Amino acid sequence: MGHPSTYEPSTGVERWLDSRLPVPRMMHDQFMVFPTPRNLNYWWTFGGILTFMLAIQIVTGIVLAMHYQPTVDGAFDSVEKIMRDVNWGWLLRYAHAIGASMFFVAVYIHTFRGLYYGSYKAPREVLWILGVIILFLMIATAFMGYSLVWGQMSFWAVTVITNLFSSLDAVIPGLGTTLVQWIWGGFAVGEPTLNRLFALHYLFPFVIAGVVILHIWALHIPGSNNPTGVEVKSAKDTIPFHPYYTIKDGYALVLFCILFGALLFYAPNFLGHPDNYIPANPLQTPPHIVPEWYFLPFYAILRAIPSKLFGVIALIASIGILVFVPWLDTSRIRSVSYRPIFKWFFWLFVICCIALGYLGSQAPDGWYLFFGRLCTAYYFGFFLLIMPIVGFIEGPKKLPGSITQSVLGSKAPPGGSQQHAGGAQ
Amino acid sequence: MNVVRTLAVALLAGLAIPATALGAEGTKIEAQDWSFAPPFGRFDKGQLQRGYKVYQYVCANCHSARLLSYRNLGEPGGPGFSHEAVEALASQAQITDGPDDTGQMYQRPGVPSDRFRSPYANDAAARAANNGALPPDLSVMAKARAGGSDYLYALLTGYGTAPSDMKMSQGMQYNTAFPGHQIAMPNPLVEGVVEYTDGTKPTPDNYAKDVSAFLMWAAEPKLEERYKVGARIMIFLLVFAVIMYLSKRAVWARLHRRDHSESA
Numbered sequence A: 001m002g003h004p005s006t007y008e009p010s011t012g013v014e015r016w017l018d019s020r021l022p023v024p025r026m027m028h029d030q031f032m033v034f035p036t037p038r039n040l041n042y043w044w045t046f047g048g049i050l051t052f053m054l055a056i057q058i059v060t061g062i063v064l065a066m067h068y069q070p071t072v073d074g075a076f077d078s079v080e081k082i083m084r085d086v087n088w089g090w091l092l093r094y095a096h097a098i099g100a101s102m103f104f105v106a107v108y109i110h111t112f113r114g115l116y117y118g119s120y121k122a123p124r125e126v127l128w129i130l131g132v133i134i135l136f137l138m139i140a141t142a143f144m145g146y147s148l149v150w151g152q153m154s155f156w157a158v159t160v161i162t163n164l165f166s167s168l169d170a171v172i173p174g175l176g177t178t179l180v181q182w183i184w185g186g187f188a189v190g191e192p193t194l195n196r197l198f199a200l201h202y203l204f205p206f207v208i209a210g211v212v213i214l215h216i217w218a219l220h221i222p223g224s225n226n227p228t229g230v231e232v233k234s235a236k237d238t239i240p241f242h243p244y245y246t247i248k249d250g251y252a253l254v255l256f257c258i259l260f261g262a263l264l265f266y267a268p269n270f271l272g273h274p275d276n277y278i279p280a281n282p283l284q285t286p287p288h289i290v291p292e293w294y295f296l297p298f299y300a301i302l303r304a305i306p307s308k309l310f311g312v313i314a315l316i317a318s319i320g321i322l323v324f325v326p327w328l329d330t331s332r333i334r335s336v337s338y339r340p341i342f343k344w345f346f347w348l349f350v351i352c353c354i355a356l357g358y359l360g361s362q363a364p365d366g367w368y369l370f371f372g373r374l375c376t377a378y379y380f381g382f383f384l385l386i387m388p389i390v391g392f393i394e395g396p397k398k399l400p401g402s403i404t405q406s407v408l409g410s411k412a413p414p415g416g417s418q419q420h421a422g423g424a425q
Numbered sequence B: 001m002n003v004v005r006t007l008a009v010a011l012l013a014g015l016a017i018p019a020t021a022l023g024a025e026g027t028k029i030e031a032q033d034w035s036f037a038p039p040f041g042r043f044d045k046g047q048l049q050r051g052y053k054v055y056q057y058v059c060a061n062c063h064s065a066r067l068l069s070y071r072n073l074g075e076p077g078g079p080g081f082s083h084e085a086v087e088a089l090a091s092q093a094q095i096t097d098g099p100d101d102t103g104q105m106y107q108r109p110g111v112p113s114d115r116f117r118s119p120y121a122n123d124a125a126a127r128a129a130n131n132g133a134l135p136p137d138l139s140v141m142a143k144a145r146a147g148g149s150d151y152l153y154a155l156l157t158g159y160g161t162a163p164s165d166m167k168m169s170q171g172m173q174y175n176t177a178f179p180g181h182q183i184a185m186p187n188p189l190v191e192g193v194v195e196y197t198d199g200t201k202p203t204p205d206n207y208a209k210d211v212s213a214f215l216m217w218a219a220e221p222k223l224e225e226r227y228k229v230g231a232r233i234m235i236f237l238l239v240f241a242v243i244m245y246l247s248k249r250a251v252w253a254r255l256h257r258r259d260h261s262e263s264a
Helices: A012-018 A023-032 A042-067 A075-084 A089-116 A125-148 A152-170 A175-184 A191-220 A241-266 A293-304 A308-328 A342-360 A366-393 A403-411 B002-015 B045-057 B070-074 B083-091 B123-129 B148-156 B204-219 B223-263
Strands: A035-037 A238-240 B094-097 B106-109
Touching: A012 A023, A023 A241, A035 A241, A042 A075, A042 A089, A042 A191, A042 A241, A075 A089, A089 A125, A089 A241, A089 A293, A089 A342, A089 B223, A125 A152, A125 A191, A125 A293, A125 A308, A152 A175, A152 A191, A152 A308, A175 A191, A238 A241, A241 B223, A293 A308, A293 A342, A293 A366, A308 A366, A342 A366, B045 B204, B070 B083, B148 B204
Parallel strands: none
Antiparallel strands: A035 A238, B094 B106
């Protein structure tokens, strides 16, 4: 993958294994000496952080599942039993709940980093698309996990979201209703629904883990992008992954854990909704049904569209459109740092996403609805109009001659010989 | 890099949105000084014991707390009743048990492992006895309302006479903290309704404060343990962060040395 192997098995066991299942060779080549651009900044540390968060969610989740009961009568109480009577149950459950939020903090930063530095452009399109698939799976997993608490917000979120499929009645009468009842396993959200949500919530993280392996594989073919967006041109542009990036990623991970710990130990319910501590009641609708914070921008987009069917299409398209970004962006320059016009549109897009998050938490009427529609229009306009058009008309800033030059300035020695095979053009 | 920093701040501010958006319409809930405030707070055992008394003599007449057991009253981080006191408190409740060998249900005094006795057999009985209103279960009440213990205190001290321009429904009470200001629960706390033996003044204000603290413990019995474990882990992480930072600098210094020796 990517570069010639430098692994030398040093013991008999290693030689034996190397000709059968060369795992040590892979670890050595891909995680120890893997040539990585020397100029990666701290925005590049979120890949490692996300891997850590996935592991945390799987480990805490497996133990929680040992104590959880996916029944309409038992779910809410079994969660409270975990909080009260299971050894370290409060830690497991809060770590899992806050962990989901931290997972999304990291994945959104990771995604925006990819967007800013053009990490989706050739030859990294497949890497990017795998990332979008992971995002889709994460959203589904988080939604199903939230439902398992079986509080008021859980129940009504499931009701609202599963009901979205009934919008297909507008296409083929009866199709949507049939589909919704098939998903529910009945005529309303109930125990069969809860059971399948639990089963799938347990399954999906392992699917995510599988796609993550593909994502890392796809990363290790072209190698990492970097803040200049200039390809690796010589061996001098790269450093071995270990120790340089293991230590840098490790430091960033510890800082991330400080934020994680602060929320987990001192404000574990800060990001949640109090209504979810009220047991699910199908006869009583909460005054405001709002999703967890990480879904609010998508919720705002859903409600900005007056038609239910097109609202659902916009909701799906808001993430699905990311798949096409490598071809919607017509600029040959990767990093937004070197794109004087697009830079403004990019930061406006970031503000727009945060604004959508706020608008998603408010009732959709009056000015909230107006701005919700404005931001939704910009959200899609950014991808469908600004990305293709600005790429054509923009004159980019001068790129550095090489990664080494960008780090060391003009004092840099001229780029070395082309010994490094990793920098595919 | 400034733009990037602004983004980071904005993202974190974004996290706060759902929480701040919850303030109910036109109600005023003032933050109180609680002994259990993060990051180093502890429950005041005397307050929790008084709060349990208020709960037992006032709240428990109509409200259940089905997730709590009498044994919880003696567990670490709680009211800290002695084992004998817990047994005595439990035995005051008549618990329906059974069926026995003849298939009959029977009454027996409670034991520490019993859940708190619920005042009504079911929701329908609760509604029938309360003019159609259902007194909610109080087990996690302090986490199920925005504002938590501040809200509970504001609610319990928020009774008053309705403004003259407000039309009150039949049987409803005016309350400044309750969303919509009309609550079915009559003012439960009047001076002297519960006897305090530790010298604390038996005022409605003290009752409200003590029972709100008790309900916070009921909702979050592992709060003290969480703060204690949290402090250790946070100290570890902060020290570890410094070590990682210095290690990172030391490792990357090799690279900078290499660059210097090559360009020299």
